[in-house]
Amino acid sequence: MVSIEEAQRTILGQITPLETEKVSVFQGLNRVTPEDHIAPWDIPAADNSAMDGYAFSHAALSGGRLRVTGFLPAGEARTVPVPAGEAIRIMTGAPVPPGCDTVVPIEDVAEEGEWISLPAAVTAGAHVRNRGEDIRRGNVVIPAGSLLRPQEIGMLSAMGSTSLAVYRRARVAILSTGDELLEPGSTPAPGKIINSNSYSLAAQVLDAGGDPVLLGIAPDTLAATCGKIQAGLNADILVITGGVSVGDRDFVKAAIEELGGSVTFWKVNMKPGKPLAFAMLEGKPVFALPGNPVAAMVSFELFVRPSLLKAMGHKRVFRPLVRAALQEPAANDGKRPHLVRGIVSVQDDSYKVSTTGDQSSGRLSSLIQGNGLIRLAPGAVHAAGDEVEVLLLDRGFEMGEA
Ligand code: AMP
Ligand code: MG
Numbered sequence: 001m002v003s004i005e006e007a008q009r010t011i012l013g014q015i016t017p018l019e020t021e022k023v024s025v026f027q028g029l030n031r032v033t034p035e036d037h038i039a040p041w042d043i044p045a046a047d048n049s050a051m052d053g054y055a056f057s058h059a060a061l062s063g064g065r066l067r068v069t070g071f072l073p074a075g076e077a078r079t080v081p082v083p084a085g086e087a088i089r090i091m092t093g094a095p096v097p098p099g100c101d102t103v104v105p106i107e108d109v110a111e112e113g114e115w116i117s118l119p120a121a122v123t124a125g126a127h128v129r130n131r132g133e134d135i136r137r138g139n140v141v142i143p144a145g146s147l148l149r150p151q152e153i154g155m156l157s158a159m160g161s162t163s164l165a166v167y168r169r170a171r172v173a174i175l176s177t178g179d180e181l182l183e184p185g186s187t188p189a190p191g192k193i194i195n196s197n198s199y200s201l202a203a204q205v206l207d208a209g210g211d212p213v214l215l216g217i218a219p220d221t222l223a224a225t226c227g228k229i230q231a232g233l234n235a236d237i238l239v240i241t242g243g244v245s246v247g248d249r250d251f252v253k254a255a256i257e258e259l260g261g262s263v264t265f266w267k268v269n270m271k272p273g274k275p276l277a278f279a280m281l282e283g284k285p286v287f288a289l290p291g292n293p294v295a296a297m298v299s300f301e302l303f304v305r306p307s308l309l310k311a312m313g314h315k316r317v318f319r320p321l322v323r324a325a326l327q328e329p330a331a332n333d334g335k336r337p338h339l340v341r342g343i344v345s346v347q348d349d350s351y352k353v354s355t356t357g358d359q360s361s362g363r364l365s366s367l368i369q370g371n372g373l374i375r376l377a378p379g380a381v382h383a384a385g386d387e388v389e390v391l392l393l394d395r396g397f398e399m400g401e402a
Contacts, residue, residue: 294363
């Protein structure tokens with residue numbers, strides 16, 4: 001048996017980033033840039049007023065009264081110097097004109113006709129945003145490998161970009177196997193169950209920014225399994241579920257080998273989801289995950305998602321691991337590390353976690369209730385209040401009632 005980390009290392013060692021493509025800056029959201037983005041100009045481009053106020057030369061100040069001789073709105077620039085001892089009325093964002101270095105906000109002065117009286121103490125340079133104080137021309141503002149969030153999209157736009165290169169989205173083919181499976185839309189006859197894994201896995205692919213391709217269901221024969229796997233090799237990554245154990249009707253491993261792949265088969269030291277097979281087939285990563293719905297999703301989380309993210313250029317590919325206070329006793333009397341579905345919340349600045357109850361690996365409802373995986377080492381016995389490690393699985397940590 002190998003550890004989760006060992007299996008992750010071996011798999012990730014074989015994943016390389018896909019090609020890049022050009023998209024509009026806006027379409028770049030949640031993608032990764034392969035290039036450094038360098039500022040083409042200073043931001044701000046000129047010293048400018050941080051307030052609606054009055055601009056003047058601090059050195060020429062005497063007495064604290066100034067005559068206002070001009071007006072400068074945002075969007076205009078003045079090249080004619082403001083004479084010493086005079087002020088201009090200036091709006092937020094307007095470039096501070098020659099002859100001025102200081103701004104006093106409108107609300108801080110007393111206005112009397114064309115004169116203003118300044119407050120007692122005015123600091124030289126106050127309320128002026130300096131040229132380049134945000135971004136300096138020539139600096140790398142967004143390094144290669146960055147995830148493009150809304151703020152990066154804004155910064156790229158501020159640097160004048162309209163399009164950019166990003167790693168392309170991976171196409172991930174998804175294949176379910178099993179004679180017992182029916183597609184949703186029908187009521188299962190005796191002995192049959194509905195194929196839910198294709199859809200939970202496809203949703204996990206979408207959620208990670210990939211592009212799922214549904215291959216449907218392969219019946220439990222070697223020929224059918226080979227045929228579907230072959231079709232899946234048109235995608236960038238192939239994910240198969242079911243048929244990977246040692247049952248009489250488990251053909252996935254044999255099918256990959258039949259097609260020329262050399263399969264690394266692991267009994268990964270984890271619960272749920274012990275069996276896991278991985279192969280490179282025609283240069284494409286092929287994952288064979290367990291069929292149990294919970295095991296399939298948890299295995300996707302641990303092995304496929306990081307690989308998918310790496311293929312799409314991401315540098316950070318693992319979910320956050322936090323420490324949380326258990327809200328109830330929990331124990332692992334098994335021999336494998338147990339990834340217990342947990343309900344995580346943030347209270348009083350710290351994470352709290354309770355389990356979702358029955359942990360049978362067929363119970364998809366445990367993942368509906370849960371939003372994290374508690375890692376319980378073999379033999380662990382925890383009392384309520386103990387700190388445990390939890391992998392945070394989703395973004396559902398927003399607070400408050402709408
Ligand atoms: P297997 O690994 O093929 O023996 O499947 C293990 C268990 O997972 C069986 O109870 C299957 O019926 C169930 N299972 C396999 N594939 C799927 C699927 N696509 N959707 C839902 N359950 C499945
Ligand atoms: Mg099966």
